[in-house]
Amino acid sequence: MFFTPDRGTFLLNRYMYQEAIRNYLLKNNLSKIDLKAVLFDMDGVLFDSMPAHVVAWSQAIREQGVIFTEEEGYLHEGRTGKGTINIIFKRAFNREATPEELKRIYKRKTELFEGQPEAPVMPGAQELLKQVQNNNLQRILVTGSGQESLLSKLNRFFPGQFTPAKMVTAYDVTKGKPNPEPYLQGLCKAGVQSYEAIVVENAPLGVEAAKAAGIFTIAVNTGKLSDHYLLDAGADLLFHGMPALNEAWIDIYNALKSIKSN
Numbered sequence: 001m002f003f004t005p006d007r008g009t010f011l012l013n014r015y016m017y018q019e020a021i022r023n024y025l026l027k028n029n030l031s032k033i034d035l036k037a038v039l040f041d042m043d044g045v046l047f048d049s050m051p052a053h054v055v056a057w058s059q060a061i062r063e064q065g066v067i068f069t070e071e072e073g074y075l076h077e078g079r080t081g082k083g084t085i086n087i088i089f090k091r092a093f094n095r096e097a098t099p100e101e102l103k104r105i106y107k108r109k110t111e112l113f114e115g116q117p118e119a120p121v122m123p124g125a126q127e128l129l130k131q132v133q134n135n136n137l138q139r140i141l142v143t144g145s146g147q148e149s150l151l152s153k154l155n156r157f158f159p160g161q162f163t164p165a166k167m168v169t170a171y172d173v174t175k176g177k178p179n180p181e182p183y184l185q186g187l188c189k190a191g192v193q194s195y196e197a198i199v200v201e202n203a204p205l206g207v208e209a210a211k212a213a214g215i216f217t218i219a220v221n222t223g224k225l226s227d228h229y230l231l232d233a234g235a236d237l238l239f240h241g242m243p244a245l246n247e248a249w250i251d252i253y254n255a256l257k258s259i260k261s262n
Helices: 014-027 050-062 070-075 081-093 099-114 125-134 153-157 181-190 204-212 227-232 242-258
Strands: 002-004 009-011 037-040 138-142 197-201 216-220 237-239
Touching: 014 237, 014 242, 037 181, 050 070, 050 081, 050 099, 081 099, 125 138, 125 242, 138 181, 181 197, 181 204, 197 204, 204 216, 204 227, 216 242, 227 237, 237 242
Parallel strands: 037 138, 037 197, 197 216, 216 237
Antiparallel strands: none
């Protein structure tokens, strides 16, 4: 990748898409990506909901007498509620939370989240999904969320894009991101192998999960973390927002369909 120190961003072009794909194929000992499905995260990819999640988590955790920063909120994105609470309890109290504490704290977090204004659709998400649909690719949702307020919005704002049979939520897995289980479940629901899909993610833990599942992963930095968190997690490509990815999609799609390992 080409780094520009003045902007701290990555210049993405056709050559770089091709190189990223070739590197992925080489590392995974594959001949090509036979693209059949795109696996999408939800919070921070389809909906601009992460600011509300961070506010809700911060207040719910601080009510336990524990400091919880905005950065920590973004770094925990994609983890199950149970996983997040237990990590915080181990740090603060040197123990895991009891089942009663887990239920009470997550219920409080959910109440705080749902008491905020409705999260808007992420700019560029609807347009990208339409392009993916026009390419006759499956759309699979893979989210760590289990909150009905967000899940019920999918049919309202993305009609016909996702069906319950093509969704993986917090209720479908025993281990959340960064464990690969959510994305392995997504591959299973799509009926494809890792080299037949790509992932669109915005969270470092989500990128780790996708890469652990062996999938080519595009990161979109739509939050407040530095790019290096996503790149260090293993993202194959990085864009600053869904509109940028939407604009580049045709070139990326063509590269994915044509590039083969040497």
